[in-house]
Structures are given as structure tokens and as C-alpha cells.
Amino acid sequence: MSGPLLALAGIGKAYGGGRRWWPPGQRAAATRVVADVDLDIRAGDAVGLVGESGSGKTTLARIAAGLLPPTEGRLHWCGQALHRLSPAERAAYRRGVQYVFQNPQTALNPRRRLAAILDDTLRGLTTLDRDGRRARLREMAAQCGVDRALLGRFAHQLSGGQAQRVAIVRALLGAPRLVILDEPVSALDVSLQAQILALLADLRRRHGLAYLFISHDLAVVERLCETIAVMREGRIIEQGARGDVLGQPQHDYTRRLLAAVPRMAPVG
Amino acid sequence: MSMAVTGSPASAAGLLRLRRHPGALAGLGLLALVLLPALAAPLLPLPDPTLTAPAGRMQPALSAGHLLGTDHLGRDLLSRLLWGARASIAVGALATLIAALVGGLLGLAAAWLGRLLDGVVMRGVDVLMAFPYLLLALAIVAALGPGLGNAMLAIAVANVPFFARAMRGAALDIRHQDYIAAARLAGHGEPAILAREVLPNLAPTLLLLMTTTLGWMVLETAGLSFLGLGAQPPAADLGSMLGEGREFLTTYPRVAVLPGLLILLLVVGINLLGDGLRDLLDPRWSPPRPAAPAQVSPSRAADSRAPQTHEHDPTPPLLTVRDLGVDVSGPEGPLPAVAGVDFHLRPGERVALVGESGCGKTLTALALLRLLPAGVSQRGDVRLRGRTLMGLSAAVLRDLRGRRIAYVPQEPLTALDPLFRVGAQLREARRAHGEEAAYTTQALVRMVGLEQVPGLLRRFPHELSGGQRQRVAIALALAHGPDLLIADEATTALDVTVQREILQLLRRLCDEQGRALLFVSHDLALVAALCERVLVMYAGRIVEDAPLSALLRRPAHPYTAALLGATPELGRPDKALAVLTGEPPAPGAQLTGCRFAHRCPRVQRVCRGDEPALTDHGDGRRVRCLFPLEDPA
Structure with missing residues (x-):
């Protein structure tokens, strides 16, 4: 397949701006958090999305995952506009895009055991029977380095690194083609961050996954992604191949962002 | 109530942990003290609570056939107390159930379906809440006529807004949690999400509300009966007994004090148990440890x-x-x-x-x-x-x-007082030690580079950006040099x-x-x-x-080396990151020898012996390792 797996065309999201009931006919002021975003994610491609907090990265990611309806623009899955998909294609999109949240502790229901959460995910995304689900869970847990003894626990009984691994297991259970990673290592210490980054690179190779990787950390994005998009105030101000964006940044903001990254060298 | 308990996945463990929760145990004990005899009342050899005997009025306690004596009409006080408690508890519990069911459904629907329904339900709730709630109950009883059943209905209706509001808030909070989004991504429909993700997280809140309200409703039933709008003679609940006994408070205090005491026990017991249940149903709860002062x-x-x-x-x-x-x-x-x-x-x-x-x-x-x-x-x-x-x-x-020594905190939004303007906070910091501060407010503002921000001193912390707030926090720390x-x-x-x-x-x-x-x-x-x-x-x-x-x-x-090696560096995407296996030990973990030994790539047998000391390594360096890395040169 040559076209992009997921294409975002003219995506915008505004809050407010509805018609007011009084005075009649007037519109409330709208807040645009994402505007005019065009972004293609090809199969197997890793796209990094960087920008400061409040720049609209997470909103855009949630739109791409279908968790939030955009107020403008269209999503295309395998070349088809989302609203034109047949129910079967829609289910494929549903299965095909998964999400890893920044804070794994809030992304796992605190009152359910991890095994139950993961089994539910399998039931929702696959037609496997009980044994099939168990086998699939065992396989993915092994690939993600999750000790199966942990699955009988609750999320709060896990460390941050373990919980994020479980969240990655959950995202991969349905054999997705695109995984959206929303600051998946920002809450982790550097030694655990290195573990998770290695895991993500390995899983991508093994399953041919595409990533939309959101981070404020340019060095992390540079490691994992071939394409980088820089977001500011809801717009993508620069996107391109990793070497171009980081090597010859066109936009002044990208240059400032690059200059601000702390270097591992003594100053002065 | 019991359904909610068994419905929660943590219930079995929770009930096991009951022994470790003194508050819940005390509540359970108090409740059992009242509840068990009340439930057993039909089986006990008690005289008919409505049987009057004018000749035997106001018999003292422990008189023949009347363990607690009789009231002003010669009725057996113990029998009336137990039957009255039954009535009070039944009415309170039923009213709570009705209010929780109706209010909970309304609140959940408002939160989940949102938009128009939310507006309509919540404005209706606002209207009901605008009435003093006893007045509302009185108006309902006035319309329906006095009687225990109508009083129950009135109390239930008067409490529906309370439940609707609380459950809407709790459900809205859950609705925005990441695990709800994750369940949507797993392809589950709304009914499954409500049943599996929302209700287990909502149930403890509802249960807690119900137990605290139950005590309150027993009180309210008593209140209405006390006013003569609830239980009608000759039947009695605790409230009407209190009302009747009031006339004899100075001469025969027992007649009023006993039902009052029973109400007290009941309400305190229910509230203690409710607090305990909330803790026990939360898998994250662990028994509190005695905290020594610092x-x-x-x-x-x-x-x-x-x-x-x-x-x-x-x-x-x-x-x-x-x-x-x-x-x-x-x-x-x-x-x-x-x-x-x-x-x-x-x-x-x-x-x-x-x-x-x-x-x-x-x-x-x-x-x-x-x-x-x-x-x-x-x-x-x-x-x-x-x-x-x-x-x-x-x-x-x-x-x-x-x-x-001064301290600059991590999150200036929580370190600055949201209710005071920046100027007031700077002034307060400068005055803190009862002497002239080292710098004037203007000098502090200049030092942290905020002199260009128009009207800075008149602003509140939330009107500043994160970086500006951190600068203000630094200025506060610098005030006394x-x-x-x-x-x-x-x-x-x-x-x-x-x-x-x-x-x-x-x-x-x-x-x-x-x-x-x-x-x-x-x-x-x-x-x-x-x-x-x-x-x-x-x-x-x-x-x-x-x-x-x-x-x-x-x-x-080796740990420093691993930290350096694990940090990604911009411009070196191909740098092989050193991946340390495992995680740091928990505080107080029983480790012998070097605390890093179980993750160390250079570990030797001797490392697990005595813990190495922080020793001089030349050039003003110290290192706590038996085999420090040598100069690569």
C-alpha cells in the first residue's frame, strides 16, 4: 500500500463558539486549540510530534485516535474518509489505532485487577476464545517484559515503569497498525526511560508498527522517529524528515527549541 | 447496600481488612447493639407495644414484666423502643434507597448524556435545593397527609437533589479519566463501559453517601414524627416517642432520653461504618500507621x-x-x-x-x-x-x-497563594523576619527579570505564565538575601x-x-x-x-555511568543507550553490601559483602564503589 495509513486533513478543534440563547443569534467566543493540521502517517512510519505544553499535541493525538471529534477537517484511514468507512472498515480502524497515555496509573482502572482489564481489551478487539485470549496475553506480556505474576495486582501496586509496560501490552493486544504514544516516558526516570524506549523500538521492528510519538523531549523524539512535526499554538509550524527539521530548522521557534535543549556538557 | 459491596471486586479483600479498621468495627458494634434486638423484636417475649394500661403508668425500670418500665399510658417502654427503632430504621433505609436510586440515575444520566438533559436535570435540582429542605418535606407531607409512609416519601424526595448532584460530580470526574478513553479504544460500547469501568468506581462514593445519609434520614424521620407528621398513634417510631416523652422530661426523663439515646447510637454507628466502608472498598487503602512527630x-x-x-x-x-x-x-x-x-x-x-x-x-x-x-x-x-x-x-x-537558607519549590502554582496578589506576597516575604529585608520589592522584581511585566504586583498567580510564576517564587526566596x-x-x-x-x-x-x-x-x-x-x-x-x-x-x-549512558542526547540518535535492568530498591529493602549490586554490570562477589564507604578518589572526588571505573585514557 502506497498511501498513508492515517491522514489528517485540515484538522481543527475549537471549544465553545456555540450559538448563545441570549442574546439570540450571537456566538460565544471560541477557543481554537488545534487549527489547520495536515499530517500523514504511513504504515511503519514513526512520526514525532514536539511542542511546548498547551500547544495542542494531546488534543491532536486524541483526535487521531478517534477519542475526540474534530470540529474541522477529516481523518482518512487507508485512504478513505472516516465517515465513509463501512462497519467492517470502521472496526479495522478501531482495532488499528491504539493509544498509550502519559500517566499509566490513571490509564488503568484503579479498582480492577490488571488481568481483568487486559482480558476485557482482548474481548473488545478480538474474537478469540478464552484459551486464545490467554495465549495472546501471555505472548504480549512476555514481549513487553511484564512478569505474569504482576497481572493479578491492581495498578497502584506497580511501579511507574511496570505500569507503563502493562499499558503498552494493552495497546498491542489487538495487533494495531498505529500506536499513539502520548509522552509515554516523561513520567519515568532516565534508567526506566531507556528501558521503555528500547522496548518501543523493538516492538516496532517486530510488528511493523507506525508510531505517532508525542514528547516535549527532542532527544527522545530524535531517537525514535524518522519524521518530526513541530507544533505551536495549535498549528504544525514545521514538519519533515528528522535530519531536515533538526539539522536545518526553517522556523524560528524550532531553532529556539533546539537551542534550549540542555546538553550533556559543562557550561562555562 | 449489600449488593454494592459484593459487586465491587475489592469486596472480599475489603471485608477481610475490616478487622484492621477500628472505626468501622466500632460502627458495626454500635449498629449491632441497636439493630439486632430491633430485628429480633417479633421473636422476643415482649408485650404488645400499643397495649395501654392506665393503671400501670410510669412504672420504674426493672419492675415486674417491664424491664425498662412503662410510659405515660402504661405501655412497655422496651417493647416500644425496639418496635420504634424498627420503624425508624426501615423508613430511613427505604427513603435512602429511593433517593439514592432516583438521584443516582438522574446524576449519572446528566453526567453521561450531557448537554440538554444535564441542563434540565441540574436546573431542576437547583430549584429543589433552593428550598430549605425541611420546608420541602413539610410541604410534601402537608399535601399527602401525615403518616409514616408519606413522611418517608417526603424525605426521599427532599434528598433526591443531594444524590443527583453528588453522583453527577463523581461521574463527570470518572468520565474524563484516561481509563475510560482506554476502554473506548478497546471497542467497548457505552453500556459495557458504564457497567465495568464507571459503576465500580462510582459504587464506593454512592455507598458512602448512602451510609452518611442513612443516619441523617433516621434523624429526619424522627424530626417529622416529633412534629407529629410521621408515625401516628398508637404506632410509634423513635421520633414520635421523643415527642411524647418531651412533656415528661423533668419528671420522667427516661421516657424521652431512651429514644434519644437510641437515635444517637444508631446515627453514630451508621456514620462510623460508612467511613470505614469507603476505606475498605478502596484497594489503595492500607491501615494507618501511628505517625511519630518529626x-x-x-x-x-x-x-x-x-x-x-x-x-x-x-x-x-x-x-x-x-x-x-x-x-x-x-x-x-x-x-x-x-x-x-x-x-x-x-x-x-x-x-x-x-x-x-x-x-x-x-x-x-x-x-x-x-x-x-x-x-x-x-x-x-x-x-x-x-x-x-x-x-x-x-x-x-x-x-x-x-x-x-531559602527554598524554591517545584511547582510555583501550588507554592504561591492563589488568593493574594503578587505584590502582597512579595511584601509579606520581605516582612517575614520582623526586620528590613535585604532588597526592596522593586529590586527583587528586577533581579528575577520581571520588571517588563505590566502591572505585575497587582496580578494574581494564575494571571502569570509558568515561567513568570517560578520567577516570583525565586524572588520570594531571595527577599532576605x-x-x-x-x-x-x-x-x-x-x-x-x-x-x-x-x-x-x-x-x-x-x-x-x-x-x-x-x-x-x-x-x-x-x-x-x-x-x-x-x-x-x-x-x-x-x-x-x-x-x-x-x-x-x-x-x-557504575551507576553514574549508567545514568549518563541512559540519557538520550540531541544530535546523537544512534548513541546506544545503556539499559539498566531492574528498578531501584524500595526504602528499607533488606540488602547486604552495595545497594547497586543487583543492577550493576560490574558486580563481583565481594560487592555483596559489606557496604562500601564513600572514599576519596583523587581530584576532589569521592565514590562509593569497590571497583570504580578507571580513566579510559
């Missing part, structure tokens, strides 16, 4: 030895820390979270305290200020310009903090571009004014832009102390 005990070796290096240092140290230890309370007594921390800071020196979360760096920083929370104790000695801070009175310490600034992850919450500005500001403030800085951070790359010397902490110990450039060029401790 303590300080002098070090065994307080004055016996100086830190090993810097002995021939020309400048006297500003801050000397010797054998500092911090114990946090664990389930089986205190756990050493920090131990044997030795270092000192010279005037004007910028030193970083680096380590991963949980390694004890924040505890160490707080211990320097003697600001540890209750339940955490510290050992060892901290000296500021040769004067020990241990054993100083709270008043003297307060005077030192802010004046000689302290000799030492302790900054705990002071730039972690900020964006990279802002982060850099704050680092530059801190650096300039220390350089120009000869101020020492202890910068606590998890990020070695940040530290590289600011500090001259680095203390690396791991599992509560300082494992390496070295000048920054030497540390970056050739780390001596």
Missing part, C-alpha cells in the same frame, strides 16, 4: 569526624552535612530512606543533587531545612557556618529559614525554552551575589548547564561526589 536525634558520630575530603580546603564551608540519615515510617517500624549522607557546600558554590525518584534526594533537601513531615525522623548533623541546626528551637529555625538557595526540581514543570531561562537566572543570581545553590534534579543534562559539582544519590546513599566536568568526562561509579 524527630531529630543527634548523630552517633556528630563531632567525631569531618567529611573525608576537602580537609585542607582554604574556604570554610557554608553548609556541612555529616552522617545525615532520614527514617520514614513503614508498616513494621522506621525504614532508613537516607543514610550516611556526608558533604559540604562552600559559599557561592553551585552543587547538584542528582538521582532517580525515590532515591531520597528530596528528603535530604528537606532535612537540611529541618522541614521533614510528621512521621519522618532525621539523624546526623547539619551545620550552617559551623553552627548546628540540630536541637535548635522552632523559633530559631524559622528565623534561619528564608533569611540564611539568603546565603544558600535550595531548589527542588525547580524547572521540571516548565517547558524547555522557559526551563533554560530559569536556569540562566539561577546561575546569574548565584554568580553575582556569591550565593550557594543546591539544585535537586533527576536530570543530569539540566545540571550540566548550571552546577559546578554533582552529588549522585542512589537508594538513599551518595554514591559519587565529583566536579561536573570530571563526572561527565569519566564517571567513577
